[in-house]
Amino acid sequence: MPGQQNKNVWDMAYGLLLTIALLITASAVGYLFRAAGIPETNIVIVYLLAVLLTARITRGYVFGLFASVIATGAFNYLFTEPYFAFRVNAPSYIITFVIMTITALITSALTSHAKQNALEAREKEAETKALYTLTDRLTDAADLHDIAGIAASTISDVFCCRAACLYFDENGVPEQTYIQQASPGKLVRRKLSNPEKIKRWIEELSTGYHIGTDFYDWPIHGREMILGLIRLPKESAALMSEAQTRLLHSMIESIALAMDRLRSIQQGIKSNEEAVQERYRGNLLRAISHDLRTPLSGIMGTAEMLMDMTQREDPRYALAEGIHKEADWLHSLVENILNLTRLQGGKLTLNKQMEAVEEVVGGAVSHMAKRSPKHEITVNTPGELLLVPMDARLIEQVLINLLDNAIRHTPPQNEISVSVIEDKKKGCAVFSVKDRGEGIAAADLPHIFQMFYVSPLKHTDARYGIGLGLAICDAIIKAHGGGIEAHNRTDGPGAEFIFTLPMEMNNHEQLS
């Protein structure tokens, strides 16, 4: 740091010259006093004044102490007999010298101390003022960009240089440009060649700041991560005193606080918005479910009522039955769409609990038995109680969809079966739904779990659903961390759907 050294040399030279000048002046006044016949005690006082002035004007303690010793020496040399020699004839002068030296030393020490205190107080005041200005301005900032601008301009003003600020966004990605004060009151955006690299430097920093080729970079540490950096030109940064560095750190601290505050506000707003959206979504779903399902229940009930009122032979019975069937189909479609919307929102929270496999299978089978009493469903579950973590209602829905599929493709007298085994090696429960229907066409197999996939091989007027049932199964099983697959049976006609559920809860999942 050659600049710093130069400055010190100049300071030394200035102090020395001043000390000598003051002592010479004091000696001159002494001669005048002696010529005028004023007692020499007054000359001692004049020397003490010179020492006091030296301590007052020069920096540090050194010159004051130096002046104290020289003053005593000069008094001895110039004003006590024998003149122009460091000796005294009258031994009483020794006392004068000792007291004079001590007084001069104390005076200079006290003066320097007072001066130092005043200086420190002034620095503190400037520091406080700078910090106050900064925080005052930061409270008005509306976004990170504002904060960066305020930081750059305030630091520039305080340290009289062209400071800059680079901030990272919420994900910790640095902005492509940084903000610098080009001249007082004028901020410019400067392009960064590789902000990622700078970020890496800053993150790997072991010291308080990073020294670049032209700049010093100070990281802005937030509560959780580095929020950005403050950049000062090398020439200004190198000359900073300890107090200034301290001030800079305090300022960076304030900036970090402001950035953190802004971020938490923004996060609050964001989560608030999300909550509002979620509420709208919920309301919409509820509205759909109420406004579509309720009239459908009404239509189905009324059709049932009409069927009840007519004889089976009456052609009107078939009409009412048709209404009932169509409404039932529409109803299951609405259910499926609602289920899928919930699943696809990604917001589906699985209500996972340890459930008995036999109960869930039993629930699904009895549901289907009510709906299609003509089909017989065989059930095979492990002899031992098998508890598997799952959202029972959703897995029941999967089984219902698969059984519904099987029933639609299988003549009533043919076999439909559900079985569950525990695969201890893979740590999962394997569910299988088999039928003896026409099986799955090879062209359909790869697409069968796709949403809205309807086999092109089927007649368009045949009601085979609109391809949601299996897509829902797929989504539910995947949400459970399991897998689902479909293939044709090798032991004769028919299809088999197999899905697995892991036996272990994931670490981050909690029993609710």
Add this chain to the structure above:
Amino acid sequence: MSNYHEYVLVVEDDVQIRNFICYSLRAEGFRCVTADTGEGALSLLVSEPIDLMLLDLGLPDVDGMEVIRKVREWSEMPIIVVSARDQDKEKAAALDEGADDYLTKPFSATELLARIRVALRHFYRQNGSKTPTSYQVGGLRLDLAKRLVFLDDVQLHVTPMEYKLLVLFFKNTGKVLTTKYILKEIWGAGYGSDTQVLRALMAGLRRKIEKNPAKPRYIMTEIGVGYRLVDE
């Protein structure tokens, strides 16, 4: 075929469903009165001699749960709640609040009447003066005096816990019992909500009384809500 004469209050805001329910009820001989709001229902309940209430949980003015709570303050009348399919939590809560049974929309008239029959029978049995000495459903018989259980006239060996559970089910034949209610009745109020012990107990009992525990004949699982002993 007018078998019944009870006075039923139907609380439902959809006019079509209301009509269909009332038609089905009247065809069976029930007398029927309707309300489309919770407030209307409460004022009818105090002015009319209602025997049973069918309550839709999604009412426009007040929470159905609130209606159940108010009615239960002064009446033990059977309450059957009607709800949408994805309201398991509401169903269970309504049952815990004091409702007797629930129906999921869309339901058929047959289902509705079956539930009403069960609820009424249960209500009369509870308020009847004489306590039965034995219960029977299908081939399953419970002899309360001797504390024995028979399946197709063969005595079954059940543990005291299983016996306690069977008694609870038989006393509430046809009624859904929520998991929470069963836990409280069998293990006491302080036991918490450890449903796994109940699942294990149920699995053990089913292996004794059912031919295939996954295709139960007697005790049915109502997923997300609880269990029900079938009623014939």
